[in-house]
Amino acid sequence: MTHDTTVRSLVVEPGAAPERLDRVLARGFEDLSRARLQALARDGHVRCDDVEIRDPSRKIAGGSRLEVLVPAPLPAEPQGEALPLVxxxxxxxxxxxxxxxxxxxxxxxxxxxxxxxxxxxxxxxxxxxxxxxxxxxxxxxxxxxxxxxxxxxxxxxxxxxxxxxxxxxHGRSGALERAYLALVWGVPEPRAGTITASLARSRHNREKIAVVRDGEGRHAVTHYRVENLPGGDGLTALVRCRLETGRTHQIRVHLSHRGHPLLGDATYGAAFKTKAARLSEKPRAALAALDRQALHAAELGFLHPRTGERLRFESPLPEDFSNLLRALEA
CATH class of the missing domain: 3.30.2350.10 (Pseudouridine synthase)
Incomplete structure (x- = not known):
């Protein structure tokens, strides 16, 4: 054992019914995942009454003394880089x-x-x-x-x-909350609703996600609400989306599927680029400056995994997004 290894021990409650080793350890050492404890056992780092046990499914009797040798975490791969973070x-x-x-x-x-x-x-x-x-x-x-x-x-x-x-x-229990703001072409009707459409990799372009028939992809649900109509001309809409599922490109694909792709989305809104020509000079310049899809993860809420405290955060629109919104509203 090296000096970087920590020895953790526990005694199973006397008289307890025999139970799988990994379950006993996971209950006793909540800071270590069950997968991590299983790996430690397979690597010979778990002992029961001074006998090494490598089988995580081995039944452990009440009154047994367990020891887990936890090596210090390995250096991270990839390496750290001291670059800015907000x-x-x-x-x-x-x-x-x-x-x-x-x-x-x-x-x-x-x-x-x-x-x-x-x-x-x-x-x-x-x-x-x-x-x-x-x-x-x-x-x-x-x-x-x-x-x-x-x-x-x-x-x-x-x-x-x-x-x-x-x-x-995905927030079904109410613990998780995720809300996004998106600028889309046109005005979704109804102004508030739910998009339910399964998603999978496109058969024609593996870098894209596509809506597929139920049973052929992953279930995906997006709740949306139109927040306002910048400029009041119905050309664009600011939409708030709440995710019930979290699939790759979900909001972008769901809104595009409804005929309302995100402004600046070259992947899922390329066919609607001609709409930009209908914008006046300032919003057209702001859209070119955005140079990305107009999508921002504005709200995030969850329960703290240790304390159970409800945490909720909001992020203001970044400058490129807010500049575009102001230009559209002018």
Whole structure:
């Protein structure tokens, strides 16, 4: 055992019915995920009454003494980069970021560095206690590269589990709240409603998402409400969207499917570029300056995974978006 390894122990309640090792450990060590504890067992880091146990499903009797050897988190991959971050909230368990448009969340082909994850690793440092044994931020949801706004990230296994459960529930229990502001072409009718349409990768372009028949893709639900009509001419509308599910490109695809693609969305609104010619000079220039889809994650609410406290955050429209809105309203 190295000096960086922590020994955690617990005694199972005497007389308790035999139960799976991983379940006993998960209940006893809530800061470690069940998957992490299973991995530690398979790697020979769990002992029961001084006997090594590598099978996470092994039944453990009441009165047994368990020991878990928890190695220090491995260095993060990718590496940290000390680049700017707009931090809205931070504590020992999580951090809420106001992401600017143009920032990729996670490293991938073509975006190996300079991402939000690189910045978080540098910013959080030792406060990242390890997700799955690696000192890295726990990404529980993402925003498209060119979508701005609020995003929460876990710092440890316990927070990652709690936040992931809320995002998996998609707010059905009322815990999670996500609202986006979008500028769209035309005016959705009715002015408030729900779009329910399954989504899947397009068969014609794997980089795009498409609406498909039920049973062929993932169930997706977007609630929307028209907030106002900039300029009052019905050419554009500011729409507030609340997600019941969180699929890739969901808002962009759902609104485009209804005939109301987002302003500036080159992927799902290319056929509507001619509408920009109907704008007057100032809004047309502001739209060109936006150079992205007009979508902003404006509200984020959830229960703190450790304290259960209700947290709610709002993000003002970024300058490029607000400039376009003002130009349309002029």
């Amino acid at each position: 931090v809205v909230h931070e504590d020992d368990d999580l951090i809420v970021i106001d992401k600017p448009a143009g920032l990729v969340v996670h490293p991938a082909a073509g975006h190996e560095d300079g991402t939000l994850v690189n910045r978080l690793i540098a910013h959080c440092g030792d406060s990242l206690s390890g997700i799955g044994g690696v000192r890295r931020p726990g990404i529980v949801h993402r925003l498209d590269k060119d979508t701005s706004g609020l995003l929460v990230v876990a710092k440890n296994d316990r927070a990652h589990q709690g936040l992931s459960a809320q995002f998996a529930d």
